Amino acid sequence: xxxxxxxxxxxxxxxxxxxxxxxxxxxxxxxxxxxxxxxxxxxxxxxxxxxxxxxxxxxxxxxxxxxxxxxxxxxxxxxxxxxxxxxxxxxxxxxxxxxxxxxxxxxxxxxxxxxxxxxxxxxxxxxxxxxxxxxxxxxxxxxxxxxxxxxxxxxxxxxxxxxxxxxxxxxxxxxxxxxxxxxxxxxxxxxxxxxxxxxxxxxxxxxxxxxxxxxxxxxxxxxxxxxxxxxxxxxxxxxxxxxxxxxxxxxxxxxxxxxxxxxxxxxxxxxxxxxxxxxxxxxxxxxxxxxxxxxxxxxxxxxxxxxxxxxxxxxxxxxxxxxxx
Numbered sequence: 001x002x003x004x005x006x007x008x009x010x011x012x013x014x015x016x017x018x019x020x021x022x023x024x025x026x027x028x029x030x031x032x033x034x035x036x037x038x039x040x041x042x043x044x045x046x047x048x049x050x051x052x053x054x055x056x057x058x059x060x061x062x063x064x065x066x067x068x069x070x071x072x073x074x075x076x077x078x079x080x081x082x083x084x085x086x087x088x089x090x091x092x093x094x095x096x097x098x099x100x101x102x103x104x105x106x107x108x109x110x111x112x113x114x115x116x117x118x119x120x121x122x123x124x125x126x127x128x129x130x131x132x133x134x135x136x137x138x139x140x141x142x143x144x145x146x147x148x149x150x151x152x153x154x155x156x157x158x159x160x161x162x163x164x165x166x167x168x169x170x171x172x173x174x175x176x177x178x179x180x181x182x183x184x185x186x187x188x189x190x191x192x193x194x195x196x197x198x199x200x201x202x203x204x205x206x207x208x209x210x211x212x213x214x215x216x217x218x219x220x221x222x223x224x225x226x227x228x229x230x231x232x233x234x235x236x237x238x239x240x241x242x243x244x245x246x247x248x249x250x251x252x253x254x255x256x257x258x259x260x261x262x263x264x265x266x267x268x269x270x271x272x273x274x275x276x277x278x279x280x281x282x283x284x285x286x287x288x289x290x291x292x293x294x295x296x297x298x299x300x301x302x303x304x305x306x307x308x309x310x311x312x313x314x315x316x317x318x319x320x321x322x323x324x325x
Contacts, residue, residue, distance in 0.1 A: 003115075003118065003119070003122075004137070006115050006116075006118065006119035007119050007122055007123055007136075007137045008137050008138055009119065010045070010116065010119035010120050010123050011123055011137040011138050011139060012138060013045050013048055014041050014042070014045055014120075014123070014147075015041075015138065015139065015143060017040065017041040017044045017045065017048075018037050018038060018040075018041040018143070018146075018147075021036075021037040021040050021041065022037055026040065030151055030154075032153070033151055033152075033153045033154035034151060034152050034153055035146075035149075035150040035151055035152075035157075037150075038146075038147060038150035038157060038237075039150075039152060039157075039240065042120075042157075042237055042240050042241050042244070043240070043244050045116075045120070045241065046241060046244045046245045046248055047248070049113065049116050049245075050245070050248050050249075050252065053109055053112055053113070054252075056109050056112060057109050057252060057256065058256065060109055061256050061257070063101060063102050064200075066099060066100070066101040067101050067207070067212070068205070069099075070095060070096075070099055070101055071207070073095060074092060074095070077091050077092055077095065113245070117238070117241070117242075120237070120238055120241055121234065121235065121238050123137065124157060124158045124235040124237040124238055125158065125235055127144070127147050127148040127150075127156075127157070127158035127235075128148060128158065128167075128170055128171070129145070129148045129149070129170060129171070129172075130170050131144075131148075148171075150237075152181060152236055152240070153177070153181055154173075154174070154177055155173060155174075155177050155178045155180075155181035155182065155236055156171045156172075156173050156178070156236070157235060157236045157237035157240070158171065158235045158236070158237060159171055159173050159178040159182065159235065159236055160178070160182060160232065160233055160234060160235055160236070161178070161179055161182035161183055161186065161231065161232040161233075161234075162232040162233055163175070163178060178236075181236060182231075182232075182234075182236055182239065185231075185236060185239040185240065185243060186227065186228070186231035186232070186234075186239060188243050189227055189231060189239050189242050189243050189246070190224045190225075190227045190228060190231070191224075192243055192246035192247060192250070193223055193224045193227060193242075193246055194220065194221075194224040195246070195250060196246050196249045196250055196253065197216075197219040197220040197223070197224075198220060199250060199253055199254070199257075200253060200257075201216055201220060203253075203257045203261075
């Protein structure tokens, strides 16, 4: 299947944003060794994609909340079908179908962004001044030449940590500068990728389901570590996209998690049971506040009637003495 439609789409978004910044008056020439019009075009490519995928992101959060709410039932099924993996899987899939919860929804936004990443990777990789196919994917010659010479602190955005001496010579770049800028960006990319996964896990907690927990561990540790190797082949412009996307994700997750806080965990519920005077702050699937409780008047203690023949109690006894004026 041809991916040209992705390359055309990514190129169109990049060129549209670059033209917008150029029209506003962002300097075309490098300032402090940086062509800000192209860097901003990459930044707003992220914004464009995230705005388009925002409804999917909200569905992801809601699906995760539904999965959390089902954890007690999942745990009960695991205890019931211990040792019978096939039956357990069937029962769990039936439970997910009945409650309309999708375990794969948590990874959907990431999968939908893979074509964008591949499209940008391919587009920036071909930004070589010696490339004869300058007008491919809707580019003009001037746009191609401008992008191929675009830099971040004098390092070309199409340069890579693993660029060969020949590639660096074609770009007119200093190898040490490219490795330094790319290396720092790779470390930032790894750190922000870890933080996005950690933020979500801290808010939602570790899953009870072993498969879900394995996916969480992969997202938290596996992907950031894999970037240490794969990051060397990413053009600097692609790393800028990844870091910007991570920062956008951190802010978006913080907003969504505040709007849809996770349901109370089992430990919080147990604490609330031990101390009923302090009710849980939130309840329900999306953290709706519980209805306020109206305090009731304490019933007056009942006084036993005097037994027949008993002397009446002195009502004055026990009263405080009158103050002398």
